[in-house]
Amino acid sequence: MNIIVVGLSHKTAPVEIREKVAFAPTAMAEPLRQMLALPAISEAVIVSTCNRVELYAVSRNPDAAVFELKQFLAGFHQLQLDDLNEHLYTFEGQDAIRHVMRVSASLDSMVIGEPQILGQIKTAYGYASEHKSSGLILNRFLHKAFSVAKRVRTETEIASSAVSVSFAAVELARKIFDTLEDKVVMLIGAGEMCELAAKHFMNNGISKVLVTNRTFARAEKLADEFGGTAVSFDNFREQLHRVDIVLSSTGAPDYVLSADKMKEVIKARRHKPMFLIDIAVPRDIDPLANRIDGVYLYDVDDLQGVVQANLKGREKEAAKAEKIIEEEIIQFQRWLSTLEVKPTIVALRQQMEEIRQAELQKTLSSLNGLNDKERKAVEAMASAIVNKILHQPTNILKKSQDGNDGDLYIDAVRTLFALPESTGSNAAAELDDN
Amino acid sequence: MSAMTLLFNLTMLVYLLATVLYLVAMIGKHPLAGRISRWVLVAGVLLHAGSFAVRHSSAGGTPVTSLHESLSFFAWCLILLFLLLDLRFRLSVMGAFASPLALLLMIGSALSPAVVVPLDPMLKTWLFPVHISFAFLGNAAFALAFGAGVMYLIQDRMLKSKRFTGIYQLLPSLNTLDKVNNTCLNFGFPLMTLGIISGAVWANTVWGTYWSWDPKETWALITWLVYAALLHGRMTVGWRGRKAAIFSIIGFLLLLFSFLGVNLLVNGQHTFKVFTEL
Numbered sequence: 157m158n159i160i161v162v163g164l165s166h167k168t169a170p171v172e173i174r175e176k177v178a179f180a181p182t183a184m185a186e187p188l189r190q191m192l193a194l195p196a197i198s199e200a201v202i203v204s205t206c207n208r209v210e211l212y213a214v215s216r217n218p219d220a221a222v223f224e225l226k227q228f229l230a231g232f233h234q235l236q237l238d239d240l241n242e243h244l245y246t247f248e249g250q251d252a253i254r255h256v257m258r259v260s261a262s263l264d265s266m267v268i269g270e271p272q273i274l275g276q277i278k279t280a281y282g283y284a285s286e287h288k289s290s291g292l293i294l295n296r297f298l299h300k301a302f303s304v305a306k307r308v309r310t311e312t313e314i315a316s317s318a319v320s321v322s323f324a325a326v327e328l329a330r331k332i333f334d335t336l337e338d339k340v341v342m343l344i345g346a347g348e349m350c351e352l353a354a355k356h357f358m359n360n361g362i363s364k365v366l367v368t369n370r371t372f373a374r375a376e377k378l379a380d381e382f383g384g385t386a387v388s389f390d391n392f393r394e395q396l397h398r399v400d401i402v403l404s405s406t407g408a409p410d411y412v413l414s415a416d417k418m419k420e421v422i423k424a425r426r427h428k429p430m431f432l433i434d435i436a437v438p439r440d441i442d443p444l445a446n447r448i449d450g451v452y453l454y455d456v457d458d459l460q461g462v463v464q465a466n467l468k469g470r471e472k473e474a475a476k477a478e479k480i481i482e483e484e485i486i487q488f489q490r491w492l493s494t495l496e497v498k499p500t501i502v503a504l505r506q507q508m509e510e511i512r513q514a515e516l517q518k519t520l521s522s523l524n525g526l527n528d529k530e531r532k533a534v535e536a537m538a539s540a541i542v543n544k545i546l547h548q549p550t551n552i553l554k555k556s557q558d559g560n561d562g563d564l565y566i567d568a569v570r571t572l573f574a575l576p577e578s579t580g581s582n583a584a585a586e587l588d589d590n
Numbered sequence: 591m592s593a594m595t596l597l598f599n600l601t602m603l604v605y606l607l608a609t610v611l612y613l614v615a616m617i618g619k620h621p622l623a624g625r626i627s628r629w630v631l632v633a634g635v636l637l638h639a640g641s642f643a644v645r646h647s648s649a650g651g652t653p654v655t656s657l658h659e660s661l662s663f664f665a666w667c668l669i670l671l672f673l674l675l676d677l678r679f680r681l682s683v684m685g686a687f688a689s690p691l692a693l694l695l696m697i698g699s700a701l702s703p704a705v706v707v708p709l710d711p712m713l714k715t716w717l718f719p720v721h722i723s724f725a726f727l728g729n730a731a732f733a734l735a736f737g738a739g740v741m742y743l744i745q746d747r748m749l750k751s752k753r754f755t756g757i758y759q760l761l762p763s764l765n766t767l768d769k770v771n772n773t774c775l776n777f778g779f780p781l782m783t784l785g786i787i788s789g790a791v792w793a794n795t796v797w798g799t800y801w802s803w804d805p806k807e808t809w810a811l812i813t814w815l816v817y818a819a820l821l822h823g824r825m826t827v828g829w830r831g832r833k834a835a836i837f838s839i840i841g842f843l844l845l846l847f848s849f850l851g852v853n854l855l856v857n858g859q860h861t862f863k864v865f866t867e868l
Contacts, residue, residue, distance in 0.1 A: 462752070
């Protein structure tokens with residue numbers, strides 16, 4: 157049984173290609189059905205995000221499966237496989253396991269450690285189980301991948317630092333003010349980045365927003381959007397003393413806020429600290445304001461610097477995460493190898509043989525005065541019983557491998573007879589030695 | 591080993607354990623270690639109280655007369671106040687400051703002569719325990735304010751310079767540190783004031799004068815004035831943050847000097863018994 161991955165991501169394909177092969181989340185039934193119908197494939201999951209499209213499958217015949225999956229991906233989107241092929245990667249077996257675990261743990265993301273990807277894969281798995289296209293192996297495998305992602309998240313600090321300018325700003329504000337709940341934000345000007353940052357602040361507890369703009373109508377519109385208050389540009393400075401966080405991004409060629417003004421403001425608010433975020437280029441706030449006690453001024457470069465430092469930190473943590481994944485691959489493969497027919501039959505026989513031996517010994521030692529012939533007969537009977545009992549299950553197990561639900565039988569046998577996981581792989585190794 | 595030394599050594603060991611646990615919590619980022627060390631400190635404070643009880647019965651009075659006893663009592667007050675503060679602010683980082691400091695005080699205490707000196711009849715009055723309890727609890731509060739102040743300055747420096755080192759992640763927000771500083775000041779100042787007043791009243795009953803400009807009294811007064819200035823600044827013009835942190839640091843350094851420096855360098859009424867006899 158082999159896990160197979162065919163797909164492309166931001167690392168191998170530009171957005172023009174990615175958008176062509178994306179699957180619509182509202183219509184997953186059909187592609188899943190078609191994929192499952194491919195002859196070499198027994199289980200199917202489709203992951204489709206803006207950064208990657210990946211097909212996860214299970215097959216006994218990896219080469220055929222890879223070919224069919226590629227055909228399917230191109231065919232479904234009415235593309236020529238030749239155009240698509242250079243962007244596609246394929247993984248089998250251990251490499252496929254590693255790849256999916258790395259993707260789930262956000263090690264393969266554009267921004268390492270970003271949290272969305274795990275949710276996206278969970279959603280993809282949700283579609284697959286809803287349409288019953290995933291089975292024993294992918295079910296167990298994806299749950300494993302989710303738990304590995306969780307382990308990576310809790311045991312490393314891969315996601316503990318902000319890696320976007322807006323998040324970095326919120327994080328810094330927390331470092332100054334602790335809670336943001338009762339804080340007031342003022343937006344000066346209306347840049348896109350400024351709005352984005354304001355949204356992040358609102359998502360993190362800020363409820364009071366003041367907006368000012370040279371065009372008062374724009375200030376009003378934006379204030380409406382945030383449920384805040386518009387302030388006229390002529391006297392926004394008079395409101396500053398009740399503002400804790402300033403987000404500035406006007407197109408003004410000169411400073412909108414001087415250091416002297418900030419000195420006054422800080423005094424007026426009894427030295428309560430202020431966090432000034434100047435996203436404008438050229439800058440809006442005199443950099444000298446950062447020297448005032450209690451004023452923390454960050455411009456775009458400062459915030460980028462924080463983000464860069466955090467990203468570096470994440471890369472360090474990623475190395476720890478890779479180690480965790482290598483551990484988990486070994487564990488998962490141990491389980492996977494027990495799903496092979498041969499080792500399962502060997503393990504089953506071995507167990508029966510042990511029972512036969514034990515019972516024979518018990519019986520023979522209590523029966524005194526048996527002659528050799530009688531003894532042989534008892535032993536032969538025990539063997540015959542074991543063989544007869546095992547005959548039908550063995551046959552079914554062997555035959556089941558031609559169909560697509562063979563793993564279910566193997567799993568059932570292993571569960572019913574409580575075959576230990578390790579015996580399978582050991583037995584398989586012994587078989588290979590012979 | 592007598593019960594007294596046994597309890598003392600056990601306390602020291604427990605403070606050492608708490609220190610290690612807090613460092614593990616900080617450096618290894620195991621919050622569980624921080625929660626455990628909180629309870630370890632609770633055990634430490636109780637053991638420590640036990641050691642004082644034993645000492646009290648063998649000295650026949652308040653056992654805070656020698657340097658050995660004073661340092662140990664200071665450590666006890668420090669941990670007690672830290673635990674109270676921790677109830678309110680949940681500050682493992684402060685624990686990583688308070689427990690090593692307490693451990694250091696205990697080591698200092700262990701290194702100074704531990705003989706139980708029979709109490710001077712002059713010290714056998716209810717005013718003596720009141721005086722030293724207020725004084726040392728005040729000291730402990732100011733020690734914690736000092737810790738919060740140092741952390742504030744480090745954090746402020748990093749936020750201003752935009753260069754962040756590993757310790758950045760561990761520090762609480764500026765606002766929290768300032769609140770801790772304020773709380774400690776609000777506790778410490780009245781305690782210190784009461785300590786000085788009770789001392790003066792006691793001096794009057796013993797020597798017939800409230801204030802004799804003994805070097806320790808003078809330095810304590812200077813320290814008191816620094817904290818009074820800070821409290822006044824906080825209440826009237828809204829001093830806070832960096833300024834408050836700097837004041838707490840200066841105040842505590844003065845306090846350390848009046849506690850240790852004066853005793854070791856100058857002679858006066860407050861000189862520890864054992865040393866004058868040596």
